[in-house]
Amino acid sequence: MYSVNYQRAASVDDAVKKAQGGDAKFLSGGMTLIPAMKTRLAAPSDVIDLMHIPGLKGITISGNDVTIGAATTHAEVAADQALKKLCPAISHLAAHIGDPHVRHRGTIGGSIANNDPAADYPAAMLALGATIVTNQREIPADEFFTGLFETALEEGEMVTAVRFAAPGTAGYAKFPNPASRYAVTGVFVVKGNDGVRVAVTGAGEDGVFRSQEIEAALAKKFDASALDGIQIPSDGLMSDIHASPEYRANLIAVMAKRAVAAANG
Missing domain, CATH: 3.30.43.10 (Uridine Diphospho-n-acetylenolpyruvylglucosamine Reductase, domain 2)
Known part of the structure; x- marks a missing residue:
């Protein structure tokens, strides 16, 4: 040091x-x-x-509207019973981040501000159509994640909370790296009033992204069988020591099926 x-x-x-x-x-x-x-x-x-700032921690639920303070840990998100009842997919996601030490120290705000291309929360925020609240403004998730480790945050700007409307149906599945538990590929699916949204993490060269192919298929029939035989392009997917672009393309389809099965289960 x-x-x-x-x-x-x-x-x-x-x-x-x-x-x-x-x-x-x-x-x-x-x-x-x-x-x-x-x-x-x-x-x-x-x-x-930032961990001692009043008001940055905690989960507030009003009807279907959820607000999570930026300093709320993954363990707190996973354990909150009201949130688990309203949106079990995000509780499931939080419960499978890293190991117990990471879950009890890591925070949702830190995760999305860092925007690691293999992190779990960016996929949830993008699929849920969440709003990222900062000390200066509110940013739609579709505009917040801009590239590998890059966000729309400007100098002097920090995440203070995330806000989203709990969807009617949602699910998340990932193929974890056995050492880090980061997603080699993870897929978060949502079926709500505005239709189907599907976000993929761990696979894109530019970080988290929405899958138009899977969204179109699930819009017709929100069932894992709707993805039988679907072809995910490997262009723009990462290649590293863990997986090739072609392998990740296959994983996207497999994880999407598992996520839909979890959502419907």
């Missing part, structure tokens, strides 16, 4: 003020930032701890 200034923020405004001048990074759960600093992939001048 190298010299770094640690600062604990008392409020959102305080965090933004502390981050001005220099190369500061916001610290939520630290599940990505701390390892990146240890391996010197990141070298911020200041680390601004």
Whole structure:
């Protein structure tokens, strides 16, 4: 490690003020930032701890409308009984992120702000048509995720909450990396009042994306059988030591079937 200034923020405004001048990074759960600093992939001048800011934690449900504070941990999302009843798919997703240590430290806000191409939450936010709330504005998920580790967040802007309407039906399935539990490929499917939305994580060269082919097939019949024989293009899919683009294309179809079966189950 190298010299770094640690600062604990008392409020959102305080965090933004502390981050001005220099190369500061916001610290939520630290599940990505701390390892990146240890391996010197990141070298911020200041680390601004957000975990003690009142109002950034917690889950609020009003009818079908769900608001989750940015500092809410994966374990808290997984364990919330009201959320599990209203939208079991996102509780299931949270319960299968990483290991217990990651789930009890990592946060939903940190995950989507980092936008790792193999993270689970970006797929949920995109498929649910969520709104990402920041200290400055509200950003539709369709506009928030802009590329590998890239988002629409601007300098001095931080995620404070996510908000979405619980759909009538939703499901998530992923093929996890056995070591990290990140998604080699994961698919989140939603059937709601606005139709079918399907988001894929772990597979795209540019990060999370919606699958038009699967959405079109499920719009006709929201059943796993509707995806029999579907062909997913391998163009634009990642190739790495874990899987080829062609293998990921096949995984998208398989995980989509499992996600639909879970949603209908």
